[in-house]
Amino acid sequence: MSDKLNETRRFLAQHHGGNGAKAAAKTVSTHERNHDTDFWAFWRTHVPAADSLNIADLGCGPALFLKELADQHPDYRLTGIEIAPYMLASIEAKPDNLEIRVSDLNAPGDMVFPHHSLDACLANMLIHELFQPVMLFRALRHWLRPGGVLILTDMVRQPLDTFLQHKFPDTDFANAELDAPEMNDCFRDYFEHNRYSAEDISNLLTLCGFEVLELQLLRQGRATRIAARNP
Numbered sequence: 001m002s003d004k005l006n007e008t009r010r011f012l013a014q015h016h017g018g019n020g021a022k023a024a025a026k027t028v029s030t031h032e033r034n035h036d037t038d039f040w041a042f043w044r045t046h047v048p049a050a051d052s053l054n055i056a057d058l059g060c061g062p063a064l065f066l067k068e069l070a071d072q073h074p075d076y077r078l079t080g081i082e083i084a085p086y087m088l089a090s091i092e093a094k095p096d097n098l099e100i101r102v103s104d105l106n107a108p109g110d111m112v113f114p115h116h117s118l119d120a121c122l123a124n125m126l127i128h129e130l131f132q133p134v135m136l137f138r139a140l141r142h143w144l145r146p147g148g149v150l151i152l153t154d155m156v157r158q159p160l161d162t163f164l165q166h167k168f169p170d171t172d173f174a175n176a177e178l179d180a181p182e183m184n185d186c187f188r189d190y191f192e193h194n195r196y197s198a199e200d201i202s203n204l205l206t207l208c209g210f211e212v213l214e215l216q217l218l219r220q221g222r223a224t225r226i227a228a229r230n231p
């Protein structure tokens, strides 16, 4: 196992709260909210169904999205990329047309997929967990066929006070007794989940050569959903 891969795994173990099984279970429990009817409408607008598509889910977690897609489209070729051992362990039984690969998406290189081989990719709640997304965006330009589409959903920057009020509802910050380690964790969590604005992500995609097709703000502006095309 390379040092870089282990460094990413150590970061993710901490980012996911230090309890991998719990983090995997949470990803399962939030799957429906993250892939609701609005998500599927957005997906189908930008990735129209076809007889056979080659699709990847980047940071696929327990791979529930890909399993749903496999059910709907047994002819699709589906690949999940994941690095966290507890997420990989949660995948369990796979349909025949689903393959899972272990790769570090911080520095994926061009070789994870052949040149221009993918029709579409999903990156759902992945980008904020990367040290930087530039190397992935550049690799995607290589993997996606011309006209191929990236669908990206992620948390985006929100004001610190509203984040604190959401984390500690009904807390009087002026007078209540507060716990310093809990506050330390909360601030680390804030900076790890509020790295980019929606505009930052959109502009980075453009900088890396993508054409942004659509940008939605979700959850009162706390998240974004973007479709971007490899020209």
Ligand SMILES: C[S@@+](CC[C@H](N)C(=O)[O-])C[C@H]1O[C@@H](n2cnc3c(N)ncnc32)[C@H](O)[C@@H]1O
Residues within 6 Å of the ligand: 008, 012, 027, 031, 034, 058, 059, 060, 061, 062, 081, 082, 083, 084, 087, 103, 104, 105, 106, 123, 124, 125, 126, 129, 130
């Ligand atoms: C918040 S979870 C979302 C999982 C899944 N996309 C979903 O929506 O249910 C982010 C996933 O990305 C994976 N991930 C984060 N950084 C990664 C990296 N550098 N390489 C590969 N996977 C990564 C995490 O392990 C985790 O499973």
